[in-house]
Amino acid sequence: MTADTSNQPQQTLALVYAALLIRLWLAVRAIQTGIEKFAGTKAATDVVSIDGQPNEYGLTAGGSVKFYSSENYHGVPEALMGKFKAEPLMLKWALPVYDMILGPLLLALGINILIGLASRTSLFLLGLLYISLTWGLILIKQDEGVSWLGVHMILIGMALALSQYNRFTVLKKW
Amino acid sequence: MNQETNTSTLNRRSFLGKSLGATSAGLVLGAPNILRASESRSDEINVAMVGFGKQGTVLFDAMKNIPGLRFQAVCDIWDYARKGGMGKIRAHQGEMPKAYTDIDEMLATEKGLDAAIVSTPDFWHSPHTVKCLDAGLNVYCEKMMSNTIDGARDMVRAMDRSGKLCQIGHQRRSNPRYRYTLDQLINGNKICGQIVNINGQWNRAVTSSQDIAFNPKLAIDPAVLTKYGFKDMHQFMNWRTYRDLSGGPISDLGAHQIDIFNWFLGVLPKSVYASGGNDFFKQREHFDNVMAIFDYDTPQGGVRAFYQVLTTTSAGGGYYESFMGSEATINISERSAYTNIYRESSAPPWDELVGRGFLKRQAAAAPAAASSDAIASYESAAPEAYALPGDISKPPHQPHLENFFEAVRGKAKLNCDARHAFESEAPIYWVNPSALSREPITFTTEHLSV
Numbered sequence: 223m224t225a226d227t228s229n230q231p232q233q234t235l236a237l238v239y240a241a242l243l244i245r246l247w248l249a250v251r252a253i254q255t256g257i258e259k260f261a262g263t264k265a266a267t268d269v270v271s272i273d274g275q276p277n278e279y280g281l282t283a284g285g286s287v288k289f290y291s292s293e294n295y296h297g298v299p300e301a302l303m304g305k306f307k308a309e310p311l312m313l314k315w316a317l318p319v320y321d322m323i324l325g326p327l328l329l330a331l332g333i334n335i336l337i338g339l340a341s342r343t344s345l346f347l348l349g350l351l352y353i354s355l356t357w358g359l360i361l362i363k364q365d366e367g368v369s370w371l372g373v374h375m376i377l378i379g380m381a382l383a384l385s386q387y388n389r390f391t392v393l394k395k396w
Numbered sequence: 397m398n399q400e401t402n403t404s405t406l407n408r409r410s411f412l413g414k415s416l417g418a419t420s421a422g423l424v425l426g427a428p429n430i431l432r433a434s435e436s437r438s439d440e441i442n443v444a445m446v447g448f449g450k451q452g453t454v455l456f457d458a459m460k461n462i463p464g465l466r467f468q469a470v471c472d473i474w475d476y477a478r479k480g481g482m483g484k485i486r487a488h489q490g491e492m493p494k495a496y497t498d499i500d501e502m503l504a505t506e507k508g509l510d511a512a513i514v515s516t517p518d519f520w521h522s523p524h525t526v527k528c529l530d531a532g533l534n535v536y537c538e539k540m541m542s543n544t545i546d547g548a549r550d551m552v553r554a555m556d557r558s559g560k561l562c563q564i565g566h567q568r569r570s571n572p573r574y575r576y577t578l579d580q581l582i583n584g585n586k587i588c589g590q591i592v593n594i595n596g597q598w599n600r601a602v603t604s605s606q607d608i609a610f611n612p613k614l615a616i617d618p619a620v621l622t623k624y625g626f627k628d629m630h631q632f633m634n635w636r637t638y639r640d641l642s643g644g645p646i647s648d649l650g651a652h653q654i655d656i657f658n659w660f661l662g663v664l665p666k667s668v669y670a671s672g673g674n675d676f677f678k679q680r681e682h683f684d685n686v687m688a689i690f691d692y693d694t695p696q697g698g699v700r701a702f703y704q705v706l707t708t709t710s711a712g713g714g715y716y717e718s719f720m721g722s723e724a725t726i727n728i729s730e731r732s733a734y735t736n737i738y739r740e741s742s743a744p745p746w747d748e749l750v751g752r753g754f755l756k757r758q759a760a761a762a763p764a765a766a767s768s769d770a771i772a773s774y775e776s777a778a779p780e781a782y783a784l785p786g787d788i789s790k791p792p793h794q795p796h797l798e799n800f801f802e803a804v805r806g807k808a809k810l811n812c813d814a815r816h817a818f819e820s821e822a823p824i825y826w827v828n829p830s831a832l833s834r835e836p837i838t839f840t841t842e843h844l845s846v
Contacts, residue, residue: 270786272580272753279572279579280795281786 234387241384244377245335251374252332252348259325262294263287297324305362312361320354327351338391342382349378441804442509444469444533446499446524447516448481451538455513455565456481458794460488462801469506471496473624474632476614497620499524503531510534511804515565517635518642519625522547525562525814526554534561536800539655540647541817543640545825548818552846555814563800563810564817566655568730570796572788577728578660580754581737587755588721589743591694594657594701596717598649601710602676605684608633637680644682645705646672646827649715656717656728657690657701658820665690665701665823667838672831676708684708688827725779730792738779746782756783818846 268283269276298306298321306312331351334344352371359367381388388394443465445452449472459465467485470493472478478495486492496502503509512528514521514537522542528535529551541548541564555562568574581587607630615629625641626632635641636648643651658664668690672683684707692699706712716729723743727736737755739746749755758781788795802808822844830837837843 265789266787267789270753272785274753277576277786279576279786280788281572281576281784282789284787284789286789 237384237387238389241387244381248377249332249336252328256325256328259297260290260295261288264289297321309361339393340396341388341391342385343396345378345381439464440466441511441801442466442468444509444512446471446512446514448472448477452515455515455793458791459797461794462798467493468509469494469502471499471502473497473620474616499527519543522550525551529554529558529560534804536563538565540643540651541821543642549846552814552818561803561810562814564812564814566812567793567796568656569812570799573784587724588719589723590696591699591719591721593720596653596703598715599706599710599712602708605707637682639681645707646686650703650705651824653717654703654824655820661692661694663692663694665692667691667836668823668826668830669836670827670831732787737782740779741777753785756785758783
């Protein structure tokens with residue numbers, strides 16, 4: 223008995239597209255999350271004009287405006303840092319290190335996955351990173367976040383399973 | 397810093413004439429403080445933080461944005477709060493402040509203090525403020541002025557006696573959005589027409605109203621707690637729920653908003669009728685839910701103001717004050733998201749106001765649809781929705797603190813000095829008594845005067 227291979231090129235193209243879309247999604251997710259670690263807000267300064275004159279009350283066009291700067295960097299959001307510090311199982315020395323490297327690590331892995339630089343190893347490392355985030359969220363009972371990260375892990379698994387269809391890569395090895 | 401004040405004194409008789417007469421009371425409530433500091437020797441203001449708990453931290457975070465402040469001392473009986481506050485100050489200014497547990501020791505030891513920020517539990521507001529004023533400091537004290545009206549009276553007298561500035565933390569009085577709404581929309585362009593009703597509320601969920609827990613390892617020595625009026629650590633953490641230590645939710649949450657009723661109307665209420673109950677938090681000394689109706693006589697006519705504070709339900713629009721007039725309703729809140737302005741369909745068009753920038757038009761109101769679940773002839777046309785032309789770009793307490801420090805420098809008048817705050821707060825002290833007695837209270841001189 224011989225397999226019917228008449229539609230194999232179409233199947234391959236679909237799997238290539240699937241691999242590419244998942245890869246792009248995971249890359250965008252990681253890169254933008256890394257960039258957002260540098261986001262902050264500052265007071266809006268555009269004073270609203272009334273009757274053609276700047277108002278004397280100090281009303282501004284918006285409450286605050288978002289901007290990016292290395293000075294804003296927080297790997298672990300301040301709101302969660304206190305909760306993590308209070309957890310007895312959390313390694314206190316590791317928290318500042320994790321806080322320092324999380325943003326750059328997300329950016330580096332996201333860019334690697336985007337350009338196809340050692341895609342499988344990068345996906346594996348991103349999976350490990352998400353497992354570490356999951357562990358932290360389990361500690362502070364953020365079940366919703368754990369669920370979202372679970373979805374990310376499924377996508378990483380799918381991307382790895384489809385790695386033979388991964389195209390447009392800078393370095394296919396690893 | 398060096399300043400003197402030009403304080404006018406009001407005796408009980410003259411106060412009655414001003415507070416219960418609509419026109420004159422309007423002047424009293426609407427007028428800015430007559431206190432003004434004189435020229436300063438230096439632009440830098442030396443500040444003492446009296447109480448550095450949750451609210452003290454909120455105020456400090458706002459003050460970090462104000463230049464020219466040096467935080468010289470921190471006084472708090474709780475090691476955890478005091479050390480935490482000192483760390484925040486050191487991180488901000490690079491210099492560690494002096495630490496004190498006892499305010500008398502701080503005032504006797506520290507030289508050169510210009511101002512004190514009092515954010516201790518309500519029952520300590522008055523003693524702490526009076527001590528600081530008598531020691532020659534200008535004071536910014538959190539609202540409610542005191543847990544008792546007599547405590548609040550003491551603060552006004554101390555301000556008058558000392559000649560120092562005393563700002564009370566009704567921060568909405570310095571909020572650009574509130575000041576603009578009163579000056580330009582209600583008084584200037586009179587968009588509400590005749591204000592006939594006010595509705596205000598602060599609805600908070602059960603989950604946000606739970607007792608505050610504490611780490612036993614951080615507990616204060618029982619002898620220290622006793623010395624400062626707390627029977628135990630639970631009471632220290634949850635003083636807002638005890639009758640001897642606070643005014644409860646109507647004072648804790650309602651005072652901010654009922655102050656706006658009185659400020660915007662420019663008169664004091666004639667009476668209050670309130671109801672309250674321990675409906676959910678049955679072990680608490682204070683009511684967990686309170687509803688109150690104030691009656692006003694204004695130059696335009698009578699106004700009824702309903703206010704509710706719920707600590708068991710968050711639904712219903714959060715927290716806002718709604719000024720409901722014959723031509724428009726202004727829903728205003730410290731949160732921009734809760735602020736909306738509605739033009740009655742019968743009111744004159746606002747196109748010119750929008751064109752000149754006084755208001756922003758929101759999405760057009762949906763036309764009333766034919767519906768089988770309503771009797772069409774009873775329906776009013778849907779009002780058009782508008783918004784304020786701008787927002788506040790600072791933490792909500794910052795403008796009020798800026799106003800205080802500018803007054804200390806002699807460059808501004810206080811927006812809410814102790815006397816004006818007292819006039820506005822006095823009716824609030826009678827809400828709980830009305831609810832307890834289940835009787836309306838008609839205000840007299842004794843109820844409302846210093």
